[in-house]
Amino acid sequence: MRRDLSVLNVVALEVLKLQPMTMSDAPAKIYAIAYLMNMQGTMLSEAPWADTVGTHRHKNTSLDVATGRSRRKGKKHSIIKASKTRAAQALPRMLIKFDEPEQKMHYLPRTMDNWPWPRAINPYYKDISAQSDAWFHGFKAFNEKSQRRLASLAYPLATKEQLRTGCDLMNLFFIVDEYTDVEPAHVVREMVDIVIDALNNPDKPRPEGEILLGELTRQFWDRGRKTATPSAAMHMVESLTAYLNSCVEQAADRDNNRYRTVDEYLKNRRENVGIRPSFVPMALAMDFPDRVFHHPVIVELSIYIADLIILDNDIVSYNREQATGDDRHNILTIVMRQFGLDLDGALEWVAQYHEEVQTRFLDGLKRVPSWGGEIDKNMEVYINGLGNWPRCNDCWNFESGRYFGKKGPEFQKTRWVPLLPKVAELQDPAAKAKKENIVIPMFFDSVDTEEQTDT
Template sequence: MSDKPQMIHLPETMANWPWPRYINPHYEEVKAQSDAWFKEFKPFTETSQHAFDKCDFGRLASLAYPWASKEHLRTGCDLMNVFFVVDEYTDVESAPIVREMVDIVIDAMNYPHKPRPDGEILLGEVTRQFWERAIKTATPSSQKHFIEAFTDYLNSVVEQASDRDSDHVRTVESYLSNRKENIGARPSYVPAELGLNLPDEAFYHPVVTELSYYIAELIILDNDLASYNKEQATGDDRHNILTVVMQQFNTDLEGAIAWVVNYHEDVEIKFLDGMKRLPSFGPTVDKELEEYVLALAIWPRTNDCWNFESGRYFGSKGLEFQKTRYVPLLPKVKNDSTLKREQVVVPLVDL
């Protein structure tokens, strides 16, 4: 028997993506401000906060919004902190509790000037403060788009919790349909839109909607490839495209990865083709739409770079794995799922 650890091969899915890596020059400064604000809420234990910090969500925002002003980048950094605290808090709860949490977040977003009730879970006040600051520098159309997209995302988190409660593994089609909202891509496009005034006929045009969902799919595929190792180790891999493909097509991990690579290539082609089919709405709107579509197009590169540059999935060895493309399979660990809210365990990856 060999003592060598089993390895997972991470294919270079983004090798042919036409858009390079960018990062916002205000990254360090704005990330520090956002993180200091977030930590005031004491959302985690010291150990879990350390693991959360390793994820470097300010880097994710700075890669995603490389041309944003400091104010709009701050909205992006705050949003990433909000996303991932919602993620950590809801991941360990049953669907009815997740529904209660989600309703609090939706209420805080719709009434950002209303004081939150005493004793409420901190998600309400975190969301309220984030959105109250964001709307000061956001156009009315971008505010509307964010509230719609973030509400859809939150409702999909409840669906994910229902799947978890019943240990339900979806089909590929059903999984991607839920995950396209659940990955949080649509609300994540909005910080790039905060200064734009895209009219409904452009923003909701079928081709633009199609493009936004293709990007969401690329983010899902790359996120699931990167996160699978951590998720299989903690027993939280039922909500991952690799598990779904293995079960539906009765294949092994290698076969599932090959399926994802092929599907990824198909989606890339569809996105590039869709860009050619964008209608014209006149010079002013076309210029803004071009800016928005560019913001969509850099998201898959953003996501791929952050997967390796942060410590969320590969600990301190991300850049090494980005070169070698081989990651040792993590041993199974048991997290204490009885620890909730401020006591929730944010797993630290150490490969």
């Protein structure tokens, strides 16, 4: 049926009069702009409402984690960051199809646009990741390949041996994460005890019939410890043990239907996300004494990096988690619940908090003490590695296929992602994958087996 274009024009123009523009009405505005440009050939730069596209004025520049309230005002915060040119390029994809139900979209904030560390990848990536993948997939732990390049982005300066430890560690994280994500706390405790025992006894053969986590961990650390200094080896075991115990806490939260506050969540997630042990491969050949490695400023910087990674991970993983009913342990859900916000408001809150944490990290670099000699030289390399981690994590989120399949590069550019429908059968714990057949749920086209070219 033909529609009266003049009526549609009026509707589109009325939508554009909404002031001030909020995150919730931003999609409607861009749809309206798209419609008018498509129907009338209007130049975006000449439209009287052009300045409402590209920048969202945000009053709050400093958020109180406990209350969600601002501490100072007056800064322009970029949330909808599409430039006029980029908006025009995206228009054909954003036109409303009147004959189909409109699919709800959500906008992924550009949290890493101003981060000073560029994307880098280890030159040994293809050879070493292939070796690690062959070892890992020999255990037949997964039926998806989504963990291939993270270590190579995280450790661009590592030697082949150090990179192998990093690749194996990422694979270990994935299997622990996927196995423990679908089990109650008492079962997770049993799994974790097996992994901790294997980590502390890499020379001891694993019992016959034991869950494969034990042997996989034993092989990982039996190989990895041979390239580590004594202090680095101690830091790996120490940080991995803390990570594993935090997995039990997360399972208990699921069992008890517990929602944490933002502060509680970040404190737990800093261990649970696995970032502390992920820092160790950067220092495998470095002999940092505890007074250096655990110095308050170094610990503080590590926490800031962990928080940046947590926030970005939760932004991209929320879609899949809300679709499968597993979004309780996500900063967006917690912010919505604690501060009474909708999804757009929570995304805005998290983006603002992300910006603050970036500033704290960069300011903290000025307070790193000097220990002299080789320690200072190694610490400079280590801190540079810390700074690289948020960038590598952000790139991997879109490149790996874990969250967006083949559409990762497209979503990385446009930032508009369709909100996935609830999948009822995955909300029932009895229907979830068990430890014998772990599957990473994917809702988009699967990635190609050939990785994209790296330069």
